[in-house]
Amino acid sequence: MDPNASIGWVSLTVSDLEEALSFYTGILGMDKISNTENGCVVLGVTRTPLIILREQRGATPKPPNTRGLYHYAILLPNRRNLADMFTRLYNMWKLDGGADHLVSEALYLRDPDGHGVEIYTDKPRGMWRRSRSGEISMATLPLNLDNLLKELQREETGKNLNSRWRLPTGTRIGHIHLHVSNLKKAEEFYHKILGFDITTRSYPGALFMSAGGYHHHIGVNVWAGEDAPPTPSESVQLVSFAIKLTDRDNLNKITKRLEEKRIKFNEGLINKITGYRGVSVKDFDGNNVELIIVEDDKNLQ
Numbered sequence: 001m002d003p004n005a006s007i008g009w010v011s012l013t014v015s016d017l018e019e020a021l022s023f024y025t026g027i028l029g030m031d032k033i034s035n036t037e038n039g040c041v042v043l044g045v046t047r048t049p050l051i052i053l054r055e056q057r058g059a060t061p062k063p064p065n066t067r068g069l070y071h072y073a074i075l076l077p078n079r080r081n082l083a084d085m086f087t088r089l090y091n092m093w094k095l096d097g098g099a100d101h102l103v104s105e106a107l108y109l110r111d112p113d114g115h116g117v118e119i120y121t122d123k124p125r126g127m128w129r130r131s132r133s134g135e136i137s138m139a140t141l142p143l144n145l146d147n148l149l150k151e152l153q154r155e156e157t158g159k160n161l162n163s164r165w166r167l168p169t170g171t172r173i174g175h176i177h178l179h180v181s182n183l184k185k186a187e188e189f190y191h192k193i194l195g196f197d198i199t200t201r202s203y204p205g206a207l208f209m210s211a212g213g214y215h216h217h218i219g220v221n222v223w224a225g226e227d228a229p230p231t232p233s234e235s236v237q238l239v240s241f242a243i244k245l246t247d248r249d250n251l252n253k254i255t256k257r258l259e260e261k262r263i264k265f266n267e268g269l270i271n272k273i274t275g276y277r278g279v280s281v282k283d284f285d286g287n288n289v290e291l292i293i294v295e296d297d298k299n300l301q
Contacts, residue, residue: 001195002250003212007173008242008292009042009049010072011271012115015236017041017055019112024051027093028074028119029167037272045171050074052239052271059236061114065224067179067285068231069238071108071116075174076167082107082121083151084160089119091161098143103128103136103215105143113236120174128215136199136215138208176241177219178287181227183207185284186220193257194243217243230286240270240280240288251293255279 014020021041024030030043030050044050062068076082086107089095096108106120129137152160159165180186187207190196196209199216205223208216222228231237245251258265258281265281269290278292 001197001211002245002253004246005211005217005250006244007072007176007217008244008276008290009044009052009271009273010173010176010241011040011052011054011239011288012069012113013054013056013059013236013239014111014113015056015059016112017053020053023093023112024053026163027088029088029165031166034273040271042271042273045167045169047275048172049273050171050173052273054239056236059113060232060234062231062235062237065228066231066235067181067224067228068287069115070177070179070219070221070223071118072176072241073106073118073120073174074167075172076119076121077170079105079121079148080151081168081171082119083148084165085119086145086148087152087160088165098145100141100143101138101215102141103138105148107143115236116177118177122174122215125213131202133202135202136208138200138203138215173241175217175219177221178238178285179224179228180220180222180285183220183222189283190218190220193261193263194254195257238287240290242269242271242278242290242292245278245291245293248293251278251291254291 024043033042033044033047033049035041040052040054042049042052098107104120104122106118109117111117131137190209191198196211196218199210200208206221209218210216265279267279269278270280270288275295276292278290280288280290283289
């Protein structure tokens with residue numbers, strides 16, 4: 001895998017678009033960037049797309065015992081931003097919890113449709129530890145909120161509760177975590193075919209993979225059950241997620257591997273967004289993966 005690969009956008013269906021927009025723009029502080037040809041709304045930071053919403057009016061919540069999205073994760077530039085976000089969510093939304101993962105500090109919540117959302121910031125790479133087997137050590141420990149909120153001691157009171165507050169420049173999708181039917185099938189697709197490195201396989205029922213030495217860009221688990229069925233069509237769900245590559249050469253390497261393995265892919269993207277091009281492919285659980293590159297536009301890097 002391209003060592004500079006990252007997760008691009010995440011595309012979701014929602015049961016009530018206006019309610020979802022109130023959450024993503026009014027609570028999380030995303031900007032509305034554009035509308036796509038098929039009526040989806042593109043949200044992000046300035047011109048960088050992070051979330052794409054497609055209305056499926058009246059759709060039901062995703063059943064917990066189905067495969068598909070577990071959560072997607074918004075990566076903030078620094079710890080002070082995470083403290084801002086905690087204060088905002090504590091006062092304006094419902095948090096499911098927080099965690100110290102040894103490599104990062106994270107908050108957990110759900111959007112109005114129940115889609116899992118993680119908001120986190122990374123610890124410096126020099127603090128990441130490895131096990132004797134070479135795996136990146138990750139855990140789920142209590143988040144030290146008192147220490148986190150010290151980041152705001154010099155901040156103006158209530159500034160992070162302002163209705164005009166926006167996500168900081170540099171915010172991006174850090175990783176995506178999927179319920180899958182089988183870990184070996186997921187490893188075959190994301191590791192052996194796409195080329196992500198395995199960073200941790202000892203976490204019970206889960207597997208974590210990345211490019212360029214990151215702790216994980218892709219997480220998969222069987223916590224919904226081995227051979228879990230797909231999300232029903234009448235439920236909100238993950239439409240697709242994008243893996244952003246640095247250039248056409250890296251994209252060509254992956255499409256060549258797909259051809260060698262006789263895996264069908266489509267030229268073009270599911271979400272046609274100005275400034276991006278690429279191909280679309282399904283993983284072995286039916287999740288749509290968009291392999292994207294940025295056209296020559298510095299504002300979209």
